[in-house]
Amino acid sequence: MPKIIKKGIASKVVAKTKNVLKSIQSGKVSKAVAEKTKTVKTKKIKETKVKEPFVLQSLRGMRDILPEDQPYWEQVRRTTERLARDYGYARIDTPVLEFNSLFARGVGEGTDIVEKEMYNFVTKGNDKVALRPEITAGIARAYIQHGMSVWPKPIKLFSTGPVYRYERPQDGRYREFYQVNYDVFGEQDPILDAQVIQVATRVVQCLGIKSVQVQVNSIGCQSCRKEYRELLVSYLESKKQKLCQDCKRRMETNPLRVLDCKEDKCSQVAALAPQSVDHLCDECRVHFKSLLEYLDELELPYVINPQLVRGLDYYSKTVFEIWSGEEEGRKSALGGGGRYDGLVKLLGGEPTPAIGFGLGMERLIMEMKRVQARPYRAPRPRVYLAQLGELAKKKSLKLFSEMEKSGILVAESFNRGSLKSQLRVADKLGVELTLILGQKEALDGTVIMKNMVSGVQETVTIAKVVDMVKKKLKTDNVVVYHDSNHENHNHNNTEEK
Numbered sequence: 001m002p003k004i005i006k007k008g009i010a011s012k013v014v015a016k017t018k019n020v021l022k023s024i025q026s027g028k029v030s031k032a033v034a035e036k037t038k039t040v041k042t043k044k045i046k047e048t049k050v051k052e053p054f055v056l057q058s059l060r061g062m063r064d065i066l067p068e069d070q071p072y073w074e075q076v077r078r079t080t081e082r083l084a085r086d087y088g089y090a091r092i093d094t095p096v097l098e099f100n101s102l103f104a105r106g107v108g109e110g111t112d113i114v115e116k117e118m119y120n121f122v123t124k125g126n127d128k129v130a131l132r133p134e135i136t137a138g139i140a141r142a143y144i145q146h147g148m149s150v151w152p153k154p155i156k157l158f159s160t161g162p163v164y165r166y167e168r169p170q171d172g173r174y175r176e177f178y179q180v181n182y183d184v185f186g187e188q189d190p191i192l193d194a195q196v197i198q199v200a201t202r203v204v205q206c207l208g209i210k211s212v213q214v215q216v217n218s219i220g221c222q223s224c225r226k227e228y229r230e231l232l233v234s235y236l237e238s239k240k241q242k243l244c245q246d247c248k249r250r251m252e253t254n255p256l257r258v259l260d261c262k263e264d265k266c267s268q269v270a271a272l273a274p275q276s277v278d279h280l281c282d283e284c285r286v287h288f289k290s291l292l293e294y295l296d297e298l299e300l301p302y303v304i305n306p307q308l309v310r311g312l313d314y315y316s317k318t319v320f321e322i323w324s325g326e327e328e329g330r331k332s333a334l335g336g337g338g339r340y341d342g343l344v345k346l347l348g349g350e351p352t353p354a355i356g357f358g359l360g361m362e363r364l365i366m367e368m369k370r371v372q373a374r375p376y377r378a379p380r381p382r383v384y385l386a387q388l389g390e391l392a393k394k395k396s397l398k399l400f401s402e403m404e405k406s407g408i409l410v411a412e413s414f415n416r417g418s419l420k421s422q423l424r425v426a427d428k429l430g431v432e433l434t435l436i437l438g439q440k441e442a443l444d445g446t447v448i449m450k451n452m453v454s455g456v457q458e459t460v461t462i463a464k465v466v467d468m469v470k471k472k473l474k475t476d477n478v479v480v481y482h483d484s485n486h487e488n489h490n491h492n493n494t495e496e497k
């Protein structure tokens, strides 16, 4: 869009025009003079329009997901949706845009996400909005807005979609990325914490990433964290010289974040810092102990990481992260989450315990590729439709659609003229049957059905061909690809159980 620069000569003209218009209103200048001034104004402003360069590429940190990569995305979508169903989560979708105050209040003013990474802007209606930098605050907002507090508990919600953070892009770190989130509202029993962690590890393992590491910690509740925070700040004060600039600032705003700073010198300070698990109140200690017992019961290995604090302010008690179990190439978590018992109240709802986690889809896919996990395999057509001549081409268009309606996956290449090249395609696809519609067949209302394994050909009437094909392929093995009424899972099931 061209930008109008109203400065220098243009602004002087605007000022002059305003004066002239005022003069007309007061009857001092003729309309003709005014018209002339108006024309000069428009001309001058046009001259100062600056054309912004046209950049033909996606924005930094944002990517196209091309068809060749889609089998991995499809595998993640199918697996995460299946596990959501298996564990009783109902899907919820919330808008990508929200009032930015939701995140400032929910995620926290002092967090990197809100302070540095939000895509904020003002709409034409003067609303201050932000592209969501995470999904949880929006879900908590929806929970309150739709009166879910009266629904039977626990309420389990599954959500997926794009998330935006203005971070420095690097491997596995984008400005637009996709998350899957599983959140549970209305239950404070630590058995839920254990089950939520189990769901997170199941997702990762079902995607073929067998080696998973669960890191857990407890950062206490509002009351015990206050005491711990004071203790931590006084320790950090004594080591202030050794901290990076960011952490010196964090000491004031968000001291717990100093513990997971990636700078070497800060990690050394963090390693000897007082640990939150040693300063929990009775309730938080019992909660954490029970969680660990439930994890043991599930035979789900975990590591207690006292430096794990998470980058969002709403967490209390349990926090956890899911990492690839393999040291090699391990830079960032596949996912993370925790309890956020205070968030709904903080946003104006009734006190409601809650817990959940988010997994980064790009990171899951990166790891799947690294461990050579299987992507989704789309069902392949078992029938090929070949045609020769204008009339046959027309008739095959209809026949293709009849087959599709009957749930038979068919391949064709209407753009190819020669029968030889079409049969070559059929061979390459490895189909079991090829239907051939030539000039003669089109006139007779018949089709040649060729068995590609035995080479046997028979002629059938076009009216019966769909039934014949079904019979040949044995109806219950017919691959259906997009009609849920016919869906046959046996062919699509590439997920690891």
Ligand code: HAM
Pocket (backbone or CB within 6 Å): 133, 134, 135, 136, 165, 167, 172, 173, 174, 175, 177, 178, 179, 181, 182, 183, 311, 312, 333, 334, 335, 336, 337, 338, 355, 356, 357, 358, 359, 360, 361, 362, 363
């Ligand atoms: P988070 O740890 O900020 O938590 O993000 C969850 C996951 O999103 C990360 O573990 C990572 O896989 C992925 N992720 C984060 N930033 C990026 C990025 N710049 N590029 C690619 N992937 C990224 C949350 O967002 C919480 N709302 C999760 C939650 C749900 N807690 C409770 N319920």
